[in-house]
Amino acid sequence: MVADVISEVLVVAGAFLCLVAGIGLVRLPDVFARMHAATKPATLGLLLISTAALFQARDSASVVALVLIIVVQFLTSPVGAHMVGRAAYRAGGLLGPDTVLDELDGRHDTSGAD
Amino acid sequence: MSVAVTIAYLLVAAGAVLTLVRLVQGPSLADRVVATDLLLVLLSCGAGIFTVDTGNGTYLIVMVVVGVLGFLGTVTVARFIEKRGA
Numbered sequence: 001m002v003a004d005v006i007s008e009v010l011v012v013a014g015a016f017l018c019l020v021a022g023i024g025l026v027r028l029p030d031v032f033a034r035m036h037a038a039t040k041p042a043t044l045g046l047l048l049i050s051t052a053a054l055f056q057a058r059d060s061a062s063v064v065a066l067v068l069i070i071v072v073q074f075l076t077s078p079v080g081a082h083m084v085g086r087a088a089y090r091a092g093g094l095l096g097p098d099t100v101l102d103e104l105d106g107r108h109d110t111s112g113a114d
Numbered sequence: 115m116s117v118a119v120t121i122a123y124l125l126v127a128a129g130a131v132l133t134l135v136r137l138v139q140g141p142s143l144a145d146r147v148v149a150t151d152l153l154l155v156l157l158s159c160g161a162g163i164f165t166v167d168t169g170n171g172t173y174l175i176v177m178v179v180v181g182v183l184g185f186l187g188t189v190t191v192a193r194f195i196e197k198r199g200a
Contacts (some may be wrong), residue, residue: 008118009168011138015122015129018156022132025152031144034136041129042143046155048161049122053174060170069158069177076185080151083152091195 030096
């Protein structure tokens with residue numbers, strides 16, 4: 001009974017992060033700000049929902065799969081976001097008009113990949 | 115189906131609709147990559163909510179596969195953007 005309540009709270013919190021990411025993706029001004037919104041459910045949201053599922057798991061295979069999901073997501077999500085951000089910055093012209101400071105301006109190699 | 119699970123499904127669905135708006139609007143390829151990646155995460159979250167609802171672990175392996183495929187797709191298109199521009 002207690003496990004049911006805990007997993008209900010966790011699943012709603014994780015789903016709320018998914019909605020916040022959708023709102024951020026539509027409203028934020030440029031690709032870097034949108035990426036900031038989009039990577040929240042990729043780690044924390046999925047962690048909350050997987051933890052909720054751990055409370056409902058009936059066999060050890062489900063527990064193994066859920067831990068694998070959390071580990072894979074925490075390893076791949078920051079790497080993917082970093083690569084998209086780097087590629088978008090190098091492509092150029094994607095910073096929003098409200099950008100105050102670009103500390104990388106003129107300090108990085110724009111000649112292409114690697 | 116409990117009230118919490120219904121609310122969670124609705125929240126994820128609303129987030130997915132908003133993500134689709136960004137996917138259609140763009141304007142750059144990088145925006146579409148971010149939106150596609152988020153859409154796969156939301157699919158994964160939906161499978162997780164199903165598991166919470168039923169206690170049935172059938173779709174857990176789908177979550178693992180979607181996670182890995184989303185990463186591979188994102189990295190591939192990121193490399194493409196780096197070479198060809200957004």
